[in-house]
Amino acid sequence: MKIGYARVSTLDQNLDMQMDALQSAGCEQIFQEKMSGKKDDRPELQRCLDSLRKTDTLIVFKLDRLGRSTFKLLELTSELEKRGVEFVSIRDNIDTSTAVGKAMFRMMAVLAEMERDIIAERTQAGLQAARARGRVGGRPKTDKTKVATALALYDAGQMTVPEITQATGVSKPTLYRAIKARDNVSK
Structure with missing residues (x-):
């Protein structure tokens, strides 16, 4: 079954373009939401994910409709892969049911992991430099x-x-x- 998810960030934005594209892609059921992609607690996305079964395909208009951070997107698509659910992003030409689509997502996962590692290294280097200057992290204690x-x-x-x-x-x-x-x- 092809299941779609459409999201806009604000109430005054319109879902029509996404809905048309998802219907053209053959979605039999479409979950729609008007909520910021920064929020992790998106009820319609959760309902959508809960409804997916093995051999289903989750379709979105663009990757950023599903989530804002690369890490969250890769975490989600990894979970879909474990469950046997395919993923399609219409605008980004990603289809994990194809070898190229899977390879592209795995390359994105490697880049995201590298990005996380670099951020962690920079954070640790910054903390060490601050400690060397006598600074201690954390919030100041209340008197x-x-x-x-x-x-x-x-x-x-x-x-x-x-x-x-x-x-x-x-x-x-x-x-x-x-x-x-x-x-x-x-x-």
Whole structure:
């Protein structure tokens, strides 16, 4: 079965061109979504993926409709391959049911892996250089006196949490972590 997935990023964009292309490609079922490709939680994409069975073909108009990052695309297509599902991108002329299509995707996987490795190497080199200069990574610690003041204000019950965070400069998550830590100690 040929199953299509169409996506646009904003509500004011139109799916018509993608829908026409997917119907012309013979899609028997098309899932459509109006949501940013940056989001990992796309309900219609998940429904589409859940509906795919062995020997099905997932068809998209363009690769970027499926995902923004090369890593995510390759992760997804690798999963499809394991499940016995073929993949077609109309605009990019990719069809994993052909030897050339599979080879192209494997080359993309190698390049994506190399890109990840280079990024990791650069990150490690940058961290080492920073440590050599005496810098320590991570977020700066919140002043303990500010946290104690925020806890006292919270316990007094005279101010709301937003008022406390504004008055003390202690973030809401930090305040709630401090409350939870204090409550766990007293148990």
